């Protein structure tokens with residue numbers, strides 16, 4: 001298996017589930033044009049967005065019941081990709097060769113996930129543990145189109161040393177920028193960083209006073225990470241508040257990405273928009289810095305950039321990508 005094959009076997013988020021409605025939807029994943037469409041049983045399909053006849057973009061066509069119709073000569077393809085109707089030759093029975101290229105698709109966390117191979121196992125979709133916690137309410141935030149690689153975005157998510165600068169007055173402050181020791185360990189699908197502490201003026205949507213906050217970060221897949229705020233006894237007692245945030249990234253091209261956050265919070269009262277607005281404010285602080293980083297692809301050679309002990313989560317992430325033979329979005 002070469003590196004490109006490796007990435008094609010992974011599941012990636014590509015769209016919000018509700019965006020795939022009556023019309024086919026064009027998305028891009030790992031530089032591959034993909035068409036998403038939904039059949040009458042509400043099953044989502046992901047195919048190469050290129051008709052096998054003369055290469056027209058299938059996403060410009062239309063959904064006819066359980067078939068996708070090409071915009072050019074009206075060929076119709078059934079849900080397994082097989083051409084079932086050629087309008088120019090109504091009696092013609094298309095052979096097996098007349099088939100659209102199909103990928104794997106399914107819905108999870110309010111998003112459509114795609115693997116660029118047929119019959120990928122849904123078991124391998126990254127598991128967002130907070131999803132099944134009945135005390136947490138979930139809401140999605142995004143999409144955000146970001147002009148950088150997916151690994152740069154994951155690395156920023158794992159990075160606490162920028163809080164006092166990029167998020168001054170929110171997740172950090174210039175007066176308290178030191179990073180305490182924290183622990184990083186490898187996991188079967190990525191890594192886990194624990195005891196990550198930060199002094200935060202406004203750590204979440206409900207904060208009324210600065211607080212010392214402890215995080216756990218987990219990388220669940222090359223382009224998926226989760227942070228969980230470890231509740232301190234005082235804030236649980238006062239607010240009953242805890243949260244977990246999933247970072248789900250579609251690697252669109254090696255240097256551009258589409259990002260969603262899934263917020264899981266012990267808050268069933270606030271309107272979605274209030275929770276989304278806080279996350280939006282924070283990410284808008286990150287985005288210009290992220291887009292300024294050069295190279296846009298994450299350098300995996302340890303000599304390409306310089307490191308400190310505060311960067312040990314980032315260094316572990318780079319080692320993980322290297323071990324996994326990830327080539328998309330790295331250099």
Ligand code: FES
Pocket residue numbers: 051052053054055056070071072073074075
């Ligand atoms: Fe699609 Fe001809 S190009 S039907």
Ligand code: CO
Pocket residue numbers: 156162166167282286
């Ligand atoms: Co940030």
